[in-house]
Amino acid sequence: METTLKQEEFKKTCLYDEHVSMGAKMSPFGGFMMPIQYEGIIEEHKAVRSAAGMFDVSHMGEIFVEGADAEKFVNTVFTNDVTRMSRGRILYGMMLYPDAGTVDDLLVYRVSGENRFLLVVNAANTEKDFQWLKSNSGGFDVKITDASDDYGEIALQGPDSEKYIELLGLGDCLGLQFYTFTETEYDGQEIIVSRTGYTGEDGFELYASPEVIRALWKKLASAGVKPCGLGCRDTLRFEAGLPLYGHELGESISPAEAGLGMFVKFDKEIFIGRESLLARKQSGCSRKLVGVELEGMTAVPRAGCAVLKDGRVIGEVTTGYHSISLEKNLCMALVETPYTAEGTELCIQVRKKVFPGHVCKKRFYKTNYKKQ
Amino acid sequence: MSKILEGLFYSESHEWVKVEGGVAFIGITDYAQNSMGDISYVDMPDVGDELAKGDEFGAVESVKAASDLYSPVSGTVIECNAVLENSPEAINEAPFDSWIIKVEMSDESELESLMGPEDYRGFIEGQES
Numbered sequence: 131m132e133t134t135l136k137q138e139e140f141k142k143t144c145l146y147d148e149h150v151s152m153g154a155k156m157s158p159f160g161g162f163m164m165p166i167q168y169e170g171i172i173e174e175h176k177a178v179r180s181a182a183g184m185f186d187v188s189h190m191g192e193i194f195v196e197g198a199d200a201e202k203f204v205n206t207v208f209t210n211d212v213t214r215m216s217r218g219r220i221l222y223g224m225m226l227y228p229d230a231g232t233v234d235d236l237l238v239y240r241v242s243g244e245n246r247f248l249l250v251v252n253a254a255n256t257e258k259d260f261q262w263l264k265s266n267s268g269g270f271d272v273k274i275t276d277a278s279d280d281y282g283e284i285a286l287q288g289p290d291s292e293k294y295i296e297l298l299g300l301g302d303c304l305g306l307q308f309y310t311f312t313e314t315e316y317d318g319q320e321i322i323v324s325r326t327g328y329t330g331e332d333g334f335e336l337y338a339s340p341e342v343i344r345a346l347w348k349k350l351a352s353a354g355v356k357p358c359g360l361g362c363r364d365t366l367r368f369e370a371g372l373p374l375y376g377h378e379l380g381e382s383i384s385p386a387e388a389g390l391g392m393f394v395k396f397d398k399e400i401f402i403g404r405e406s407l408l409a410r411k412q413s414g415c416s417r418k419l420v421g422v423e424l425e426g427m428t429a430v431p432r433a434g435c436a437v438l439k440d441g442r443v444i445g446e447v448t449t450g451y452h453s454i455s456l457e458k459n460l461c462m463a464l465v466e467t468p469y470t471a472e473g474t475e476l477c478i479q480v481r482k483k484v485f486p487g488h489v490c491k492k493r494f495y496k497t498n499y500k501k502q
Numbered sequence: 503m504s505k506i507l508e509g510l511f512y513s514e515s516h517e518w519v520k521v522e523g524g525v526a527f528i529g530i531t532d533y534a535q536n537s538m539g540d541i542s543y544v545d546m547p548d549v550g551d552e553l554a555k556g557d558e559f560g561a562v563e564s565v566k567a568a569s570d571l572y573s574p575v576s577g578t579v580i581e582c583n584a585v586l587e588n589s590p591e592a593i594n595e596a597p598f599d600s601w602i603i604k605v606e607m608s609d610e611s612e613l614e615s616l617m618g619p620e621d622y623r624g625f626i627e628g629q630e631s
Binding site for chain 2: 361
């Protein structure tokens with residue numbers, strides 16, 4: 131789809147000029163021209179694992195839901211349960227279609243104000259999600275606002291992240307635990323500081339106006355934080371076993387198949403997709419997402435490669451890499467359920483050749499989150 | 503600046519060809535290995551495979567992606583470089599020493615349609631700008 135757009139039809143984030151002047155390789159992603167890499171994916175990946183890196187994730191969508199029925203409404207469209215969520219908390223979950231296919235995966239923040247939520251969604255899905263929310267809001271007293279253009283976002287990730295948060299004068303955010311946030315000020319202007327990320331490392335995500343985001347980016351860059359592109363964002367999230375919409379989740383992939391059942395609360399009486407998902411869960415999913423480790427020196431399995439057992443196709447690769455941190459050829463794949471037990475031997479076809487491997491945990495890399 | 507060797511032929515898909523007694527040694531150029539980054543695997547054909555000029559004969563894998571390899575000449579694969587099976591990074595270190603396959607050419611006149619060093623220099627400068 132994207133290749134049919136002309137370059138000037140892609141949106142630019144508030145940091146576009148910074149990327150170009152810093153020599154980033156730019157490429158279309160989610161409707162935006164985004165930096166794919168600066169120096170190189172491997173250097174950037176290693177910087178995040180061993181020190182700190184920063185990502186422009188301003189392409190992500192920010193949708194506010196507020197009003198008397200906001201809590202009830204969000205709980206109706208979201209698989210996780212926001213009712214017992216106090217202010218300053220974040221929940222991960224999905225929005226589902228009635229057939230349990232996934233509209234999107236997202237973060238829900240309970241922000242300040244009476245009954246007010248911030249939904250952070252995938253860039254490519256922002257408009258679809260916004261329309262989905264509006265079309266399901268009949269009968270609810272809610273106001274739904276797409277504020278994506280008002281916010282830029284930086285993800286600061288890696289074990290040294292705390293040091294740089296302190297350097298920004300945001301030291302009061304160091305007490306934040308994983309999946310909590312605070313609304314504070316930077317240089318007298320509003321900023322949301324969130325202890326979240328998409329790399330498997332400790333880190334923060336900063337949401338603020340485009341002006342503030344530009345100032346933060348420059349300050350972090352001059353402090354020596356490595357600018358990172360979306361290339362290593364993908365290699366990092368992959369190693370941590372985190373799903374990417376369009377690969378491990380999608381309109382025809384439910385959270386049950388993707389192994390994300392812990393983010394679905396069936397004890398809620400109502401949410402869109404509940405009945406279909408429950409039925410799928412009770413009858414057992416026909417396929418499940420697994421990790422696969424290939425043996426020895428092999429080709430790299432890529433999305434779309436067939437998974438084989440005794441010559442028969444039993445699944446498909448969703449994401450695969452030569453893992454930078456683990457130095458193995460790994461992939462995530464949706465595979466017929468009988469072949470999903472850890473240790474199961476199977477093969478992956480890459481171009482004309484077939485390579486042996488075995489099922490393993492899809493969290494390939496041991497994550498380092500800030501938890502008590 | 504990418505290294506380009508005299509005496510070789512070059513394709514638009516960044517393969518080089520060195521000819522020795524009717525046999526074409528085929529590899530990828532310094533420009534190609536540079537733009538791909540660290541190479542982790544080389545997918546090579548079987549000895550005996552018949553290739554027509556332009557046929558895909560394998561691929562080179564890096565972190566980013568797999569890049570297909572296209573044969574600049576027609577002929578029969580007579581050898582694959584076994585060194586690359588366990589040391590694919592040799593292509594990064596010495597792209598012009600790391601031939602991938604040897605092809606016994608069936609039509610040497612095809613070499614005339616390939617670029618010489620100067621033309622290839624102009625070609626990659628056009629791609630870089």
